Amino acid sequence: MDRFFPIAASEQAAGVDRLFTGLLIVAALVTLLVLVLILTFAIRYQRGSAAFRGPLPEVYRREFEVGWTAATLLLFLFLFWWASSINLSALVPPTGAMDIRIVAKQWMWKAQHGNGAREINEVHVPIGTPVRLTMESQDVIHSFFVPEFRIKQDVVPGLRTQTWFTATKLGTFQILCTEYCGTDHSAMRGRVVVMRAEDFATWLSGQAQGIEAAHRGAALFEAQGCAGCHAPTSSIHAPRLAGVFGSKVTLADGRTVTADQNYIRDSILEPGRDVVAGYEPIMPSYAEVLSEDELESLIAYVRSLGTTEAAQP
Numbered sequence: 325m326d327r328f329f330p331i332a333a334s335e336q337a338a339g340v341d342r343l344f345t346g347l348l349i350v351a352a353l354v355t356l357l358v359l360v361l362i363l364t365f366a367i368r369y370q371r372g373s374a375a376f377r378g379p380l381p382e383v384y385r386r387e388f389e390v391g392w393t394a395a396t397l398l399l400f401l402f403l404f405w406w407a408s409s410i411n412l413s414a415l416v417p418p419t420g421a422m423d424i425r426i427v428a429k430q431w432m433w434k435a436q437h438g439n440g441a442r443e444i445n446e447v448h449v450p451i452g453t454p455v456r457l458t459m460e461s462q463d464v465i466h467s468f469f470v471p472e473f474r475i476k477q478d479v480v481p482g483l484r485t486q487t488w489f490t491a492t493k494l495g496t497f498q499i500l501c502t503e504y505c506g507t508d509h510s511a512m513r514g515r516v517v518v519m520r521a522e523d524f525a526t527w528l529s530g531q532a533q534g535i536e537a538a539h540r541g542a543a544l545f546e547a548q549g550c551a552g553c554h555a556p557t558s559s560i561h562a563p564r565l566a567g568v569f570g571s572k573v574t575l576a577d578g579r580t581v582t583a584d585q586n587y588i589r590d591s592i593l594e595p596g597r598d599v600v601a602g603y604e605p606i607m608p609s610y611a612e613v614l615s616e617d618e619l620e621s622l623i624a625y626v627r628s629l630g631t632t633e634a635a636q637p
């Protein structure tokens with residue numbers, strides 16, 4: 325089976341695979357039956373054969389008709405019940421499930437955890453814990469699909485939809501958008517990272533510390549006068565910092581660098597070294613002013629202003 329199906333990495337997956345196999349078998353059997361009947365009748369009743377061609381005995385006809393109609397009706401009612409019970413259970417999360425909010429937009433998946441931690445195109449979850457995804461769209465209809473979990477749910481503007489899963493395997497699994505949503509629909513991918521419960525707890529509290537550091541950084545950004553130049557409302561010609569983190573920056577001397585942690589750090593400590601193209605080197609050095617902790621907080625703040633992707637309108 326593993327050769328035909330993607331890995332099954334959630335509790336629901338086995339049920340969906342059984343249903344799929346079951347439907348395949350029923351369809352194959354029906355097809356086979358029809359084929360055999362066509363062949364048998366074609367041969368038995370070919371022109372000139374001696375086979376009996378009159379009407380069936382009365383009782384025979386009635387019983388036959390009622391029998392096979394009832395049997396197929398029951399079979400297909402059973403299939404209906406089987407399939408819908410699986411699909412409905414994918415909609416109703418168990419009580420006490422962990423909550424993650426998913427916001428879809430052209431063309432990315434944003435996730436927010438209960439403690440405020442945010443991710444883009446990544447969702448970290450603990451193994452063995454039911455996770456409920458509450459989903460909204462900011463623009464058009466998208467559809468959240470994790471093949472290895474066998475879950476798929478439309479994400480519709482103006483509507484809040486939900487689905488849930490319990491991951492059963494460690495590792496990363498692809499998120500795909502399965503509702504055509506514009507130019508970069510096929511690139512609207514992400515991944516679910518399934519971690520051990522203790523690793524997840526560490527990761528989540530690390531995220532929380534990042535959020536706190538960013539809050540401290542925001543206060544420092546005002547207190548140290550950064551905002552005086554960098555705020556969008558400032559009259560001084562200085563680059564806006566939203567979306568800088570992770571982006572490619574062109575410098576006055578023509579080089580292009582990636583704005584990673586080190587670049588942001590150097591920009592604050594030695595602003596004269598990597599001057600951004602199109603700006604005067606008027607930013608003062610903060611090497612003597614900031615403590616290491618304050619510097620970290622400011623970097624966390626700049627980072628929280630968003631990566632290039634998040635800053636897209």
Ligand SMILES: [Cu+2]
Nearest residue numbers: 466501505512
């Ligand atoms: Cu999409």
